[in-house]
Amino acid sequence: MPVTVSVLCVCLGNICRSPTAEAVLRTRAEEAGLALEVDSAGTGGWHVGHPPDRRAQAAAAARGYDLSRQRARQVVQGDGRFDLILAMDDQNAADLRRLLPPEAHDRIALFLDGAPETAGRSVPDPYYDDRFDHVLDLIEAAADGWVARLKAGR
Template sequence: MTHRILFVCLGNICRSPTAEAVVRAKAEALGQILVLDSAGTGNWHVGAPPYGPMQDAARARGYDMSDLRARQVSPEDFGLFDLIVAMDAQNLADLTNLAPAKGAAQLRLMTDFVLSPDETHVPDPYFTRDFDGALDLIERCADGLLRQL
């Protein structure tokens, strides 16, 4: 079975494209076939590449996301994806409000895939400037997500 997963953050330039790139690389290494995408709840960065410092941190670990471009989540996404993964509670609330009544996608937090009660969201490195810390958490969450598939 091919799983279709959408990762969502606020602007789709830091956390969600990083999650897409990390999960893609880890899934390919495991031979898992996934359909992956990322989007933002906001429209500020539509068409923009991932944020430069986030790309630099990811590239240093072997993840290339230079071909990704930001887009805004749409109501149609709820029918196109099996799982929509939000980076924090506000993104999850925004997705819940946007979801059509008959949307098939399951909504989850990225941190649902790590076993740590202290990690309840992926902090936004655009504001915290902790790109490596965000990447550390995203990698752990990606491992947990792939184990659950």
């Protein structure tokens, strides 16, 4: 199954939302028979090299997603190569427009644009409020939407 689309999921520190989105999107794509290259990164570099937050790992594991091998990294210029760059919130999208070359800007979207009922909204950062299950609910819904769109060639 050849890779047809590359997707980068982006949040602030790459330890909660974007690694969760990476794992969910990869899993949902595999289940749908869609070959995707999926990665994640943060707009900030505070957690580079660290594994995802233990709470994010626990919430994801409870639903069958394994984040344990992921390590945080910061967005770099070369990430402009991705076909689709999915930001977790408006600030991440704005930061991506600052960090990536102009030719990548039209490939930046909000992750929740994948689900009509959540479009235009942000995936809230669960780092301070512990709403990891709520974040997973949103990410799963949007991942299913992106998989359906990408499978249909849109």
